[in-house]
Amino acid sequence: MTKQTLTACQYALIVTLGGFVFGLDAAIISGTIRYITAEFGLSDMELGTVVSAPSLGAIFGLFLAGKMADLFGRKKTLIIIAVVYLISALGSAFANNFTVLLLARFIGGLAFISISVTSMYIGEVSPPQLRGKLVSFNQLMMVIGLSGAYFISYGLVQSVAPGETEIWGLAIWRVMFATEILPVLIWAGLLFTIAESPRWLLMHGQREQAKQVIFSVNDPASAAAALEDMEANLASHKNELAEDKPLKLTFAPKYRKVLLLGIAIATAQGFTGMNAILFYAPVVFEQLGSGVHGAFEQTTYIGVCGFIFTLAAIFLVDKLGRRPLLIMGLAAILASHLLCWYGFSSASYEISQRTLDNVPVSMDASKLEPHIGKTFDSDIALKTLLAETYEHKDAKLIEGYVIESSVTMNATVILFGIFAFIGAFHFSIGPIMWVLISEISPNAIRSVAIPFFALTTSISSYLVQHLFPWQLNTIGAAGTFLMYGMFAAIPLLVVALFLPETKNKSIEDIEKTLVSEA
Template sequence: MVQGFSREPGTEGPLSGIAPEGVRKVRLWALFIALGGFLFGFDTGVVSGALLYIKGEFHLNSLEQSSIVSVLLIGAMLGAMGAGRAADRLGRRKTLAIEGLLFIGGTAILTFAPGYVVLLIGRIVLGVAVGAASATVPVYLSEVSPTELRGRFLTLNQLMITVGILISYLVNLAFAGSGQWRAMFAVGAIPALLMVAGTVWLLPESPQWLILKGRVDKARKVIESVSNEERATHLIERALRRRPDEKQGAEQKKDWRVLLAPRVRPALIVGLTLAAAQQFGGINTIIYYAPTLIEKTGLSATNSIFYSVAIGVINLVMTIVAIRLVDRMGRRPLLLISLTGMLVTLVLLGFSYVVGMSSVLSLLFMVIYIASFAVGLGPVFWVLVGELFPSSARAAGSGASTAVNWASNFVVSLVFLPLANVIGQGETFWIFAVIVVFTLWFVGRYVPETRGREFDEVDTALQARFGRKPQAGRASG
């Protein structure tokens, strides 16, 4: 589960057009902010290896194993819902620092957990941190990024999530021989400490937030630290001119009823459907349970963790490929190619477990499945969420879609192992394949191409796919 980005006229933050030396400084800020994304990836991935040893030490059944994985997602839903209000009230910088402390606290609880119940508590605390970071990091990045580089800087968050997952697999591998699952969790304290230290001593508050709160002098100091006095004056004056509109827009975005407006419903249907399909297509059964799945083919725990690293590498590489292709090929082609690859490999993966194919073939199918997801459905979902909703409903639409994504993630991760134990590993993958078939049909029928289009063009195409007449005049957004 990774955050998308969009770039649209009229949404520039106070930072834009700064000098190259200023860009280098902002890039350093972005790196520390994106540690929240790294921890998001690390803490959702590290449990996959640790679980192989936790289940034996505490004699956990399949439901208890699933709950240790999935309870993080309950915390994440709570964290995501509360992060927006905290970031608006306390500021982006303080909120990120608090999230870093939550990462440290959750990691400490897991590292010293004496039993199952305390493990659940630690995972909930980490979940709150993960969910809050997933909401805060993209906002903070967008508001400290130069306008002309915002897409690239927001992509850094997406890449850091993927890197975090890969590093978690490597950490699992490093401690697999000794079975030190506590050490696997403990490593997460290092980036969390860096995040808190960087936030306290290095990062500035978002100049956009400072201006909205009337702290213009402090905003000026932040901007002048990467620009010059003349440029700072120009950017602040421009931001102040937009301030009344932004406040009015913020009030509108608090009202979730805007999503029920007839013109917004098609975007909402697409957003919620793709949010659920992204998870019910089975992606996190591979991310969370890769070592457990590979172990089922007959490999040892250590070898299972080793081969799961290949999945992390492919996930990272194909995410980079997707970033390069999404503005060249378009959203629909990537989605259709992605879903087709997922469908074929889910069918084959199911057969590999049903008929008992070699572990090499099972691993190969997993890797191709991950590649197919990472090049399309994974990142493109977040791009579309930022492109389909009108400006008055974009925050609410994105929030609703993200909430459904977290909830779907929770359901799949909770029921996967028990369901697989009842009907079989392969048959469970075939259920995911059926859901992907539906998603292929849905994308082909209802999802418009958005590449290179202004919002009014996107909205016209979307309304047409739902059998609605285009709205007269230019649509807002």
């Protein structure tokens, strides 16, 4: 490995630590759900609001991402983002009511633009032969962050007795949120050591600095050509950018194919439901009868599964290419959701003495005695009974214990479907979306196109997160998974028909292919 390759990898590793922070911040909420719901007495829609608040914040943040990245530079923008993450972590850990927690989570969402800015930065710093792996590494770091959040939550829950909500004299959910603080501080410090994007430097007339960066991350034989290509590309867009703003150019007819592909890929990442699994993981596994502690244990497997398949994608994305991985992954996602739909639609529930015995002593199981022997053909009917029998706070805490001891279902089929979905997502649309939007976005509209595609996936992710509790209690688990499966079908068709292979091509060459064919 050459010195230049090591430098490119070093820069990529540092900026993708933001992916780790993102994953930790995004998934740690999954461990807090049952506790904040009980403490603040949250309704389904209020819970959906606080869980989805970061995605809503990201939507607002993405309107500024491109302008900030162009005005301040990619490096300074990432440093600002790290500070915002820190404010969010502190606010979440010390929130004393629902409104403060909601605001802190929303502020954290403003920092979620780190994902699009990181993809932009790596795409502009990395040599073509490394770009796929290095951009995908961002997804790997996100998965490691997600895994860290799940293991932290599981470890904390295992440290307290069933029904207990405090550890070390603090509410357990506050400790969960506080674990984000140290990683954010480390990331912020390391960001000061990276170079600025050479494209940004050229755009601002700093040719010598840009040349130094390009020669530091490219082999000498290709560095001069890379600099020449960047300058030629920027020059070709100079008149275009002088006459039209990037926002207007983004929707020009010649970029229609770029927009179609970007929107299809971005919506697939959001609407196929991964964030419902990631952010509500313990709740999802409770629907299988895993119990509270069992559900937290199973969430740790999500991170392990995601890590393995993301690692596989990183090794294969520059060998097999983006197109085949994406097509295989979307097809597998569709099949996985249909399998989950079948499993949940076949489930039944019966209240028995075993159900009462499984409820922790701290909760009043006697209220269920009049219902012993009752059978329900859906999770919706059972949850309706609990809502009618208990106060909202108690119903949410007892739900997992009741489902665990009353459900009859083929949990193996559903578990296989869930983990097949997780694997397929992290093998394809998860990491490859960020690679592709970085590659297919032409230089003239990059500062708008990449945040726009990130905005699209943020909106779809926000809707999934916000509506999931309501969906689960309104159309049930079966209907929810069926809906997610259908959202994989259309992007699969668009990708199969219109996406060219982009591996080992420069951004300039990809632009020539897509724009000339548009």
